[in-house]
Amino acid sequence: MNELVERRVHLEWRDPKSSYDVVIVGGGGHGLATAYYLATRHGITNVGVFERGYIGSGNSGRNTTVIRANYGIPEAVRFYQRSVDLYRTLEAETERELMHRQKGLLWLAHSETGIRAERARATVNTAFGAHTEYVEPFQIAKICPQLDLDGGGVWPVLGGTYHPAAATARHDRVVWAYAEGAMRRGVDVHQRIAVTGLVRDGERVVGIETATGRVAAGLVLAAVGGHATTLATMAGVRLPIRTHPLQAFVTGHYQLQFEPMVSSGDLLFYISQTARGEMLLGAEIDRQPSYSYRSGHEFLSSCAFRAITLLPFLRDLKVLRQWTGICDMSPDYSPILGETGVPGFCVTTGWGTWGFKAIPAGGEQMAQLIATGETPELIRPFALDRFARDRTMADRGSAGTH
């Protein structure tokens, strides 16, 4: 029996209705999780999710599956810790195998400035519910004996933080578990239907236009990646988002021998071993904004070079495949979710490089907002109007890589 083959999820497709209480644009993790929590937590099931490709075909299926809460500001630490907690029980709740594995994350520092930043990270994490501790090189060697602490003589490891709760899960399976859970409770999910416009009644958004016709909606949630700005423009909402590519690559499959996730702030790469044995490596976003999914050689080459510096054993592993996702970056490196000021139109966007890890908490909180009409405390700091109110959430802890 091949345990990597999905064995249990059953997706039930139905034809679109002409009207839904809630229409969610975008069948990725955030859209589907919102639908799932609307159905399971609030009994709202007259919900239609519209996806222009197949479910999870955007960045939900292109990320590097890191789950962590070691962010840099209290508001973010609380929010992501909620997601870490929800992820931990998601397999049991959905009765689906998501390949969720707690691995622990090492974040390495190579300068005195880096050490100070990591100490600060440990402090704010621990105070707001995410366990992160400062670790010395001898402790780092125990957590990850494969590391060359001398950094090839160029980037010695001088210290770091360890975040034991960090985990990974298989991205597609998270998408499917939410899709199935929502569908089973009556939510409609539609693939290959692109939303081409929004229907307005005065200021209010009252539906969507699709290639197959108009669909009325009590509320429309934009949960799309990349083109969130385009969709929001149709509602007259200007989003402060720039979209940048983020690349990653994997090696072939090897025996499961590499336990933790490792990240280096100065060398700007991170690495983990997937459940099927690939070494998965990523780096920072491309500086040039773009919607392109095209992969570049410079990224592959330079990321491999940097990773080998700290983990020499990687040198002889074979690269299997590289790919690109795109990241919606907000000016303060924090997400934007909630009401937009336009009645009937909400957004969940600005998921930058932290979208996958935020799926459960983002979905849960958006569902609560939609169901109650009240913005929950946990996501109040991330409302769109923070830019107008000069209450931005600058987070250096998230301004990095994954």
Place this chain on the structure above:
Amino acid sequence: MRLTVDRTTIEARDGDSLLEALLRAGLHPTGGGCLCLAGDCPHCLATVDGVSYVRTCQVAARAGQLVERDHLGGAAPPLWRDAEDLLDARPRETPVRHLHCDVVVIGQGEAGVAAADEARAAGQRVITLDAGAGQEAIGVYPGPRVVARTDEATWHVHPRGEIVIATGAAEIQPVAPGSGLEGLLTARAAERLAAASFDLGRVVAVGTPPAGVAAVQLEGEIVRFCGEQRLEAVIVRGRDGVEHRHSCDTVSLGLGLHPRDALSRMGRGLSVRAVGDAARESNIPPRPRDGIVCPCSRVTVADLDSVWQRGFRELELVKRATLAGTGACQGAACLPHLRSFVRDRGHELQPAFTARPVTRQLTLGEVAAGQHHRATPRTALHDEHTALGAQMDRAGGWWRPWTYGDPMFEYGAEYRAVREAVSLGDVSTLGKFEVAGPDALPLLELLYPTQVSTLRPGHCRYVLLLDERGYVLDDGMILCHDPRRYSLTLTSGGASFAELWIRDWAESRGFDVRLLDQTMALGAINVTGPRAAELLGRAGVNGVTGLPGFACHLAGEVAGVACRILRLSFTGELSYELHHPARDSVALWRRLLELGRDLGIRPHGFQTLLDLRLEKGHIVIGKDTDFDSTPRRLGHEWAVRLAKPEFVGRQAVLRTNRIDLDRKLCGFEMAGPPPDEGALIWSRGRYAGTVTSSAASHVLGKTVLLGWLDLEDGELPAEVVINGHEARRVATPFYDPDGKRARAEVSLSPLLAPPRFDPLPTGSAVAGCNRFSRLEATRIVAVPAALDRLALGPSELGFRLAPDELLLVPSNAHVAIDDPHAIVELDTGFAGAWVAIDEALSFLERACSWPIPTARPAFAQGAVAGLPVKLWLETDRVLFVVPAPFAADFEARLR
């Protein structure tokens, strides 16, 4: 020849591929599966000399090879073999070769050879890549660039024109129970082995027969392959619907072809053309009925059916739900069957899924070929610091002395030298920028929120740089020479961005200005401490009547070195910043240390500087500020003149100033040890902010801090708790609040007669270099037309770095330039070395991805070995020019 397989020795023949050698010894690399001998299937994988996932059919057998059959039965190989070698950090040298051409042809079968001939006949320069000759193309990238693996190097081929894909077609693999047995060959593989005089035993053929192989031809559909480990028989359902069993030792499978089009699929949008079989439509085999479809991920037809029935109803979802097509062969074996399956169930033939690099696998070491670490620049004083025992650390993007000597013991001594005597600090890392021209003032008025027009010649001022959102980007000084000429300083870490920022605004507004980055060209030494003026008096300041007053600057000669002397203070003590040609840094540093010996002089490191400025409440951008820090939040509203009609960020500052303030950067003092930066600030049990800087103040006898504090009901709390200790919010500066020390009157007139100094060394060495030495050059920024007209002397070289910028070697202070606003400055910030032409070109082929001009002489510039390099190419030699702070790194790379 002999090689070792799983610790036993086998014999191999010359000219055999490794796969052939294994088969001759009766060893199937993976234990079974249909072999193609063409690099397509995953059945011949093995670990060779420590590298797994090697396609043994693509590798020549070599004496002494160490082969391990780690992939037997589809097993995963180990990540590392020998824990002892785990931390072996010795690099395996994989060179890169950059090759330039008009057309690259990938594949040298019939169609590839024809395409190459055709292009050559049309006068084009052609490079061919032939997997059969060990040149495996692994990806087509934007550029365009084709990356290929060879045993000798990783090739980067840069075609100006077309990429021709002539990779041919792969043979379709069988899907039926027993497809994992030994004894299955594609028809072409059977032909090749027969030609290499393999004994294939009794051969039966299904589909296209193998040429030149005696085989019993079978008609119909394969039901199953029978046998335990080795093939014993094949069962075929004939046209009559009856199953027939045929005993055999080998089955040859000619099941159709599908194009090797992964490179074409990943090259969409680039100038890529497929020819020959690579351009053909794929044969779609009959729908798979039973058995393994994807051998890499061990996915069966039943698995496909299972996910299909549960709603995974398109090719991508089937792939993702089963992971079929995501293994070592990236779908080469299974894709035609997957498409056939989806067509059968979904009644629609879907296109092949997206291809991503890499198509053929190479190691991380091989892809990393040609890469270098991000070099950290060194100031001209780097070796002076290390000789003094400094611990060097990376800060603000530069190597800087963190402390000198024993950090516990010496630390206090550095601090005391500044507060009580005199000290030197290397501030060469500061960004330094020159602005000249009729629009110099309008540009600076736009960029800076201060009223620049009130800054008089000879004066300087602290300034903030804001972005359009009103957030603080950077800070620094403006020095006014005259209203048409200014110098700017920028922070060490922010300078490179700030330069882009300044140039961007100048260009977008069309300002008539000349801009010159002098960060590398100028060294800077901060002479600080109550006895700083005394030291400068000893060093002798020539050419001026006195030292500059506070917030003033002037040009003069200090200790025999031409300097721009700025009087300002970051440490809180009397301070003079000496900006001087980088060439002279070492002489100036040594002379000042020598002259100040009996004054108690010693240099201070960056750690001490951070504490000194903290006592003065001076912020460090990026440390005390966040990327959404407004002047108001920083308490720096005094640095913003809103009455000015326009400056970048003004609208945002006006807008946000109308909103209630939420948090502010404040000063605190407390008893007890200094908390870590990042420590939390609590007010009445509630989180109220974080500490950004902290230090135990020697002179004040208490801990002083800067930190972010939230307002409560519009008020800043006065008492807070940090690390369990009471802390009190206080006004800054903590130390010398009236600035009496920094602004102290200096009565040092007349200056002491300057002592005699030896003549300054010229053509001087650069820290850490043997081959490179400092260039004496003149840097000219002027309108392009003036540079076009510039007549060079016979021994002068003029490198046009930009349309408005010229580097003149050797230096010529009297160069006549027809632009009244031209900036003409001595520039000793570059290092150069002559290299013989052969060595240079061989190095450039490895280290330079762009084409080198063929004319001689020629000037060229760009990234070489990861660093900004300028080249002057003569017939028999090449001058390499690099910024001196990177010269040591470049020299190490120039091998």
